[in-house]
Amino acid sequence: MKPLLLAMPGNRKTASAIAEHLGDEVASPVMRTFPDGETYLRIDAEVKGRSVAMVDTLVHPDSKIVPLLFAADTARGLGAARIGLVAPYLAYMRQDRRFKPGEAIASRTIARLLSAQFDWLVTVDPHLHRYRSLAEIYTIPADVLHAAPLIADWIASNVHSPFLIGPDAESAQWVGDVARRIGAPFGVLEKIRHGDRDVEVRLDGATDLRGHTPVLVDDIVSSGQTMLKAAELLKQRAETMPLCIAVHGIFADGSDERLQAQGARLVTANTIAHASNAIDVNGLLADAVRRRLNIQLG
Numbered sequence: 001m002k003p004l005l006l007a008m009p010g011n012r013k014t015a016s017a018i019a020e021h022l023g024d025e026v027a028s029p030v031m032r033t034f035p036d037g038e039t040y041l042r043i044d045a046e047v048k049g050r051s052v053a054m055v056d057t058l059v060h061p062d063s064k065i066v067p068l069l070f071a072a073d074t075a076r077g078l079g080a081a082r083i084g085l086v087a088p089y090l091a092y093m094r095q096d097r098r099f100k101p102g103e104a105i106a107s108r109t110i111a112r113l114l115s116a117q118f119d120w121l122v123t124v125d126p127h128l129h130r131y132r133s134l135a136e137i138y139t140i141p142a143d144v145l146h147a148a149p150l151i152a153d154w155i156a157s158n159v160h161s162p163f164l165i166g167p168d169a170e171s172a173q174w175v176g177d178v179a180r181r182i183g184a185p186f187g188v189l190e191k192i193r194h195g196d197r198d199v200e201v202r203l204d205g206a207t208d209l210r211g212h213t214p215v216l217v218d219d220i221v222s223s224g225q226t227m228l229k230a231a232e233l234l235k236q237r238a239e240t241m242p243l244c245i246a247v248h249g250i251f252a253d254g255s256d257e258r259l260q261a262q263g264a265r266l267v268t269a270n271t272i273a274h275a276s277n278a279i280d281v282n283g284l285l286a287d288a289v290r291r292r293l294n295i296q297l298g
Helices: 014-020 065-077 105-115 150-156 169-182 225-237 252-262 283-298
Strands: 006-009 024-028 030-033 040-042 051-055 082-087 118-124 140-147 164-165 186-188 192-195 198-202 213-221 243-249 265-269 276-281
Touching: 006 014, 014 024, 014 051, 014 082, 014 283, 040 065, 051 186, 051 283, 065 225, 082 150, 082 164, 082 169, 082 283, 118 213, 118 283, 140 283, 150 169, 150 243, 150 276, 169 186, 169 213, 198 225, 213 225, 225 243, 243 276, 252 265
Parallel strands: 006 024, 006 051, 051 082, 082 118, 118 140, 164 186, 164 213, 213 243, 243 265, 265 276
Antiparallel strands: 030 040, 192 198
16 A cells, blocks of 8 residues: 655645655645644544655654644554654754753653654654664664765865864764765864853864865754854954855754854755755655665565
8 A cells, every 4th residue: 555644734845855756645634723722633644554654854843742643643543554753853862861950851751752653763863962873762763864975965066175164072073974075174163062052162273274165064053152153263264254054954043144144154954944955855865764665565
């Protein structure tokens, strides 16, 4: 029986792009909000006996996770054979330890909730900091896709003499991978975080940016404070304005507008819809979904 892609609100474009690769049917749940704030959801498509892949990028997750869980449980109750989650951006990965007594380790809580409702997961570059892999917290098979090759290709085609710069020590391996793919030099900033929106960055005084286009590369731009501080620093050290590239562009607090006001150019992958989307990961997602569906259908 033909699989079904179920596009959660705001995800129709991504689901349709995946479906174009696979030739699958796309549907969206019927949803509305009751006067008391509760969610009404109905799946207006035949799911009995079918493999269902739900597409939902989890930026601003608190308004999305309850409807997503409703949809998965509803599909299960209606007889879906298997249910997978395609989450180009996977939320709550950065809350991975207790920094103060009593804090929630939200990444584990969300992992348990999603693992209980889905049979498999596909995502792009989750923020694995203190976890070695998603298998440490998710109990379902998870495909982690990487945008680094696509970012490297984009830089090679669009940037003259790039010098790649990572925002902190955690990014060194990832930025180094992109740099090596295109034979570009790279460096890493020293980042001192004083709070969620208060960071300080430093660049080794020996780093020579003359003749290069500085390219800041990160997996996530959330509050944008690191990028903003780095862009200010590079404006003083480089001959050209920096280019800021991220896989996931959340751009909270209008940080995209503030970066652009500084003269920085923004480029992101389309894991989260934004005007800066220039790196297309839908082919990667489609290939991963195809493998999962083939396993289920085979």
